[in-house]
Amino acid sequence: MDQENSSVDPRSGFNSVTRIFHSLRLPIDLPPEDTPMSAAAYSLSLRNNSQSPCPDSLALINSATGQRVSYSEFTRKTQSLTSYLRSVTGLSKGDTAFILSQNLVQVPILYFSLLSLGVVISPANPISTDSEISWLVRLCNPVIAFATSSTAHKLPTFRFKTILLDSPEFDSMTISPVQKLDRVEVCQSDLAAIMYSSGTTGKVKGATLTHRNLMAVVAVSCANRMKRESPDMLLYTVPYFHVFGLSYCLKSVALNEAQVVMERFDLRKMLRAVEEFRVTHVALAPPVVVRMAKSDVIDGYDLSSLEGVTSGGAPLGKDVIAAFVARFPSVVFVQGYGVTEAAGGMFITAGKEESLHWGSAGRLAGGFEAKIVDPDTGDHGLPPGSQGELWIKGPSIMKGYVGDPEATSATLVGADGTWLRTGDLCYIDKEGFLFVADRLKELIKYKGNQVPPAELEQLLQSHPEIVDAAVIPYPDEEAGEVPMAFVVRQPRSNLAGPEIMDFVAKQVAPYKKIRRVAFVTSIPKSAAGKILRKDLRKLLPPTSSRL
Ligand SMILES: CC(C)(COP(=O)(O)OP(=O)(O)OC[C@H]1O[C@@H](n2cnc3c(N)ncnc32)[C@H](O)[C@@H]1OP(=O)(O)O)[C@@H](O)C(=O)NCCC(=O)NCCSC(=O)/C=C/c1ccc(O)cc1
Numbered sequence: 001m002d003q004e005n006s007s008v009d010p011r012s013g014f015n016s017v018t019r020i021f022h023s024l025r026l027p028i029d030l031p032p033e034d035t036p037m038s039a040a041a042y043s044l045s046l047r048n049n050s051q052s053p054c055p056d057s058l059a060l061i062n063s064a065t066g067q068r069v070s071y072s073e074f075t076r077k078t079q080s081l082t083s084y085l086r087s088v089t090g091l092s093k094g095d096t097a098f099i100l101s102q103n104l105v106q107v108p109i110l111y112f113s114l115l116s117l118g119v120v121i122s123p124a125n126p127i128s129t130d131s132e133i134s135w136l137v138r139l140c141n142p143v144i145a146f147a148t149s150s151t152a153h154k155l156p157t158f159r160f161k162t163i164l165l166d167s168p169e170f171d172s173m174t175i176s177p178v179q180k181l182d183r184v185e186v187c188q189s190d191l192a193a194i195m196y197s198s199g200t201t202g203k204v205k206g207a208t209l210t211h212r213n214l215m216a217v218v219a220v221s222c223a224n225r226m227k228r229e230s231p232d233m234l235l236y237t238v239p240y241f242h243v244f245g246l247s248y249c250l251k252s253v254a255l256n257e258a259q260v261v262m263e264r265f266d267l268r269k270m271l272r273a274v275e276e277f278r279v280t281h282v283a284l285a286p287p288v289v290v291r292m293a294k295s296d297v298i299d300g301y302d303l304s305s306l307e308g309v310t311s312g313g314a315p316l317g318k319d320v321i322a323a324f325v326a327r328f329p330s331v332v333f334v335q336g337y338g339v340t341e342a343a344g345g346m347f348i349t350a351g352k353e354e355s356l357h358w359g360s361a362g363r364l365a366g367g368f369e370a371k372i373v374d375p376d377t378g379d380h381g382l383p384p385g386s387q388g389e390l391w392i393k394g395p396s397i398m399k400g401y402v403g404d405p406e407a408t409s410a411t412l413v414g415a416d417g418t419w420l421r422t423g424d425l426c427y428i429d430k431e432g433f434l435f436v437a438d439r440l441k442e443l444i445k446y447k448g449n450q451v452p453p454a455e456l457e458q459l460l461q462s463h464p465e466i467v468d469a470a471v472i473p474y475p476d477e478e479a480g481e482v483p484m485a486f487v488v489r490q491p492r493s494n495l496a497g498p499e500i501m502d503f504v505a506k507q508v509a510p511y512k513k514i515r516r517v518a519f520v521t522s523i524p525k526s527a528a529g530k531i532l533r534k535d536l537r538k539l540l541p542p543t544s545s546r547l
Pocket of ligand 1: 339340448
């Protein structure tokens with residue numbers, strides 16, 4: 001054993017020489033980097049290599065209509081669509097496609113087609129406003145869009161047209177004859193997706209992920225899979241337009257799982273779907289766990305098929321997990337930690353024993369390294385139990401933010417720019433479990449959705465009766481956090497909280513709405529003009545008006 005390995009603590013993974021945490025799990029299995037392969041081909045190859053998967057096993061179910069798509073149909077539809085988009089529409093490798101859709105069975109088919117063609121996918125939240133969408137479109141510069149009959153009106157025109165996923169036209173593309181064309185060679189290092197995130201500060205940015213980045217998160221999920229005899233039946237309440245949903249959609253194919261697709265989240269409909277389709281696993285964000293743990297709504301549903309629940313996207317309190325586990329004692333409660341800039345989860349609890357570490361986001365995945373960095377002194381490599389900013393290195397880390405070298409170099413750091421600063425204040429305990437304690441980054445998480453304060457502050461400052469404003473997270477039991485504004489009014493202004501909330505609500509997607517307002521005489525700022533959010537937090541709970 002060399003000196004470096006012998007310095008690694010076998011319980012926490014902390015190397016006392018390099019001061020880096022190493023994964024104690026088995027390394028993930030990825031093909032050599034120079035083998036041409038798309039993330040879609042990788043997922044399909046894992047499925048095909050698994051113990052003789054039945055071609056007619058279920059791939060997708062529409063939870064509302066019961067429409068089923070088997071894996072053989074899924075493959076046929078994907079191939080037909082790929083061929084159509086290439087030979088008729090004229091899409092080619094390197095083009096970008098903007099996608100504006102709620103969760104539909106058509107979305108995984110579209111993702112697999114575009115990825116196998118080498119077309120970069122860029123999905124966004126369909127409840128975004130027109131102005132939010134025009135910002136995203138400017139970032140990713142698409143040649144085509146895929147939308148639905150309810151979202152298409154928000155889009156500008158593109159070089160190619162906008163195709164409606166819920167149209168007979170799209171259905172016919174998925175059954176059109178497959179043309180004999182040369183294979184498109186997609187390299188693992190090619191761009192696969194542009195996913196939206198506000199990162200540690202500022203406005204929304206486009207995180208660029210390669211095929212290999214996506215393959216790495218699929219490999220992580222496969223490594224942590226709980227073994228079962230028959231294929232799993234999964235229900236995702238998490239949207240396909242976030243990395244949580246995107247990475248889970250890819251891993252479900254790799255693991256031959258069936259995905260029960262819900263168009264819009266509704267707790268009763270979700271419970272009915274679990275009962276009707278004998279769902280074994282659900283992936284969801286903390287607000288749904290809170291409701292499952294505490295609401296009477298679950299009474300009367302047969303949820304006996306449930307074996308596992310995965311929660312991610314935002315932290316979850318220990319008391320909620322305790323209430324959940326008391327209600328569902330036979331369900332393994334899996335917690336994970338992931339960020340858009342790393343294509344999904346890098347920490348996860350594996351198996352029943354690890355899941356008992358309530359409040360922890362799990363242990364580091366195989367192939368990853370982590371560092372805890374003191375945010376005040378910059379001291380790299382704090383030991384187990386010490387709190388600091390979490391930095392991560394590994395095969396799923398993004399290439400950068402599209403068209404934003406400044407934000408990229410502030411986020412991808414270290415001598416070779418391979419360490420990702422997460423902006424989360426965390427500690428890793430003596431057994432290697434991650435605990436997220438607080439946030440350094442300027443971000444609000446409303447129901448697991450990112451709300452960048454800078455965007456709301458800009459809007460508030462555009463109001464003629466507002467002199468200055470700052471927005472911070474305010475704790476909320478169900479949503480996790482809600483955006484709260486501190487506002488300095490013009491001297492003689494009588495502007496009231498509800499008017500301010502209404503002014504912002506008209507311009508943003510519903511999850512970004514300001515839900516609390518407090519009036520102050522000045523916004524605390526550093527000498528350099530940076531808002532001192534910590535000082536604002538000290539003012540809580542303020543005299544405020546609530547929506
Ligand atoms: C199912 C949730 C929890 C709740 O649904 P909802 O209550 O309908 O809320 P929405 O977020 O859909 O919509 C927000 C608001 O917009 C409203 N809305 C909605 N659609 C409309 C409409 N068409 N018209 C008008 N109003 C509307 C909706 O009613 C709601 O209003 P309000 O009641 O005031 O909150 C939903 O918020 C949700 O899926 N959140 C999860 C988001 C999420 O996936 N985040 C993860 C980001 S990626 C990440 O962090 C990765 C982590 C990860 C971790 C571990 C891993 O292993 C891998 C990955």
